[in-house]
Amino acid sequence: MADLTPASVRRMVAWAVGPCVPAWTVLLLLAVVSRLSWTAALVSCAIVFILMAILVFARLADFDRVARYAEELLVNPEAPAPLLETSATAQRLLSALTALRKLWADRRGEADALAKSRQDILDSLPDPFFLLDRRRRVVSANAAARMLFELERTTTGRDLAGIIRDPKVLEAADLALAQNRKTEAMFTLPAPVEHTFGALIVPLSATAEDGTALIVALHDQTERLKMDRMRADFVANASHELRTPLAAVLGFIETLRGPAKDDAKAREEFLEIMLKQANRMTRLIDDLLSLSRIELREHTRPTQAVDIEALLRATVELLDRPAKERGTTVTLKLLTPPPALGDAHELSQVFHNLVNNAIKYGGEHGRVEITAEVSSARPPSMPGRGPALKIAVRDYGEGIAREHIPRLTERFYRVDTARSRELGGTGLGLAIVKHITNRHRGALVVESEPGKGATFTVYLPLAA
Numbered sequence: 001m002a003d004l005t006p007a008s009v010r011r012m013v014a015w016a017v018g019p020c021v022p023a024w025t026v027l028l029l030l031a032v033v034s035r036l037s038w039t040a041a042l043v044s045c046a047i048v049f050i051l052m053a054i055l056v057f058a059r060l061a062d063f064d065r066v067a068r069y070a071e072e073l074l075v076n077p078e079a080p081a082p083l084l085e086t087s088a089t090a091q092r093l094l095s096a097l098t099a100l101r102k103l104w105a106d107r108r109g110e111a112d113a114l115a116k117s118r119q120d121i122l123d124s125l126p127d128p129f130f131l132l133d134r135r136r137r138v139v140s141a142n143a144a145a146r147m148l149f150e151l152e153r154t155t156t157g158r159d160l161a162g163i164i165r166d167p168k169v170l171e172a173a174d175l176a177l178a179q180n181r182k183t184e185a186m187f188t189l190p191a192p193v194e195h196t197f198g199a200l201i202v203p204l205s206a207t208a209e210d211g212t213a214l215i216v217a218l219h220d221q222t223e224r225l226k227m228d229r230m231r232a233d234f235v236a237n238a239s240h241e242l243r244t245p246l247a248a249v250l251g252f253i254e255t256l257r258g259p260a261k262d263d264a265k266a267r268e269e270f271l272e273i274m275l276k277q278a279n280r281m282t283r284l285i286d287d288l289l290s291l292s293r294i295e296l297r298e299h300t301r302p303t304q305a306v307d308i309e310a311l312l313r314a315t316v317e318l319l320d321r322p323a324k325e326r327g328t329t330v331t332l333k334l335l336t337p338p339p340a341l342g343d344a345h346e347l348s349q350v351f352h353n354l355v356n357n358a359i360k361y362g363g364e365h366g367r368v369e370i371t372a373e374v375s376s377a378r379p380p381s382m383p384g385r386g387p388a389l390k391i392a393v394r395d396y397g398e399g400i401a402r403e404h405i406p407r408l409t410e411r412f413y414r415v416d417t418a419r420s421r422e423l424g425g426t427g428l429g430l431a432i433v434k435h436i437t438n439r440h441r442g443a444l445v446v447e448s449e450p451g452k453g454a455t456f457t458v459y460l461p462l463a464a
């Protein structure tokens with residue numbers, strides 16, 4: 001009983017008085033009707049109270065302990081259970097309370113584990129995610145969102161407006177909350193590198209216990225938009241490239257049917273130009289088809305062992321006529337290159353395009369040198385490690401200004417469009433070279449000093 005407080009003693013005295021009242025009434029009535037002396041009646045009353053108090057103290061002290069234990073559990077779930085003295089019922093109550101406490105602790109553990117696994121799932125998603133409450137404040141943000149917006153781990157309570165400042169996203173979030181429907185918005189983050197994101201904003205059907213009412217899922221659209229733009233540009237460029245020679249051919253047909261109908265000299269001249277334009281269209285279509293075929297296969301690596309020396313010799317032979325026409329000398333310096341791992345047909349296209357360009361842009365009476373050797377190191381743009389086959393095509397022409405070099409392999413990119421057309425170029429040669437070297441897990445390195453010529457070097461994996 002030592003753990004009883006004055007308040008609980010007072011409470012138990014009050015409890016003891018209640019059951020004494022009927023006995024006290026009987027004893028006092030007996031005294032009133034003189035069947036009992038007042039002394040005996042008062043002594044009996046006292047004895048009744050003492051007996052009742054003993055009974056109450058013995059039985060109810062345990063209930064009082066259990067009640068206080070229950071109160072303590074509200075503030076401290078780890079509070080120790082009290083030791084009970086007599087009451088079996090209080091003991092049952094305590095056991096039930098202890099079982100409830102365990103159940104409650106288990107449930108809390110489960111809820112904590114659930115919250116943690118929810119955060120882990122959100123963190124594992126590559127796209128940035130925010131969970132917001134009904135007042136647009138952050139309930140939680142996943143790792144991708146924290147990294148993108150450089151947020152601390154605890155972002156809870158911040159208004160979304162302080163993180164994504166774009167009014168379109170904020171309006172879409174407000175609309176989703178107000179109308180309880182999915183909304184979308186696009187926004188651009190200018191720094192560190194400009195990125196465009198799509199935000200999908202979904203309201204929950206009922207607000208979650210942690211206050212989550214809205215999910216904001218972001219998806220980086222930069223690449224897709226770039227691809228869309230590239231595709232549109234490509235179609236526009238390809239149509240333009242085809243339309244120009246076609247317009248020329250149609251124009252000459254009209255002239256031949258009209259004013260130059262009986263002019264034999266003009267006919268000869270125009271037919272020659274028409275043939276040139278038709279050949280240009282054929283080359284363009286061939287290059288377009290080549291490019292799309294290579295792109296389709298770009299994910300599968302070629303597996304043949306290709307004799308590079310034979311391929312280079314065949315290329316030089318094939319380009320002998322255009323080289324002679326421009327008075328260009330082509331020399332081969334081959335240090336017995338070992339076979340490369342590749343596709344012979346595609347690699348012959350690579351060398352044809354590079355040597356042809358060197359002849360075309362190397363100037364009249366120029367010099368083109370082709371070397372093939374094993375390089376002990378790979379350039380950073382080539383995947384993997386170890387030696388690689390290095391084939392360089394060097395010319396001593398006008399060269400290429402530094403700012404053009406990174407863009408040379410884009411489709412239809414030319415330093416001088418008129419000159420490229422005049423020389424019969426399609427603007428696709430280097431794009432084809434780039435895609436083929438990519439498919440070969442190789443690399444293309446362009447070096448040039450304006451006025452001193454250019455070197456196009458292809459690195460390829462060795463077959464062995």
Ligand code: ADP
Nearest residue numbers: 357358361414415416420425426427428429430
């Ligand atoms: P094109 O059919 O116009 O030659 P390419 O894709 O082969 O197309 O080349 C793209 C552009 O790169 C060319 O138009 C030219 O401006 C430049 N170029 C390519 N090779 C050389 C080179 N050896 N010397 C100088 N410029 C070159």
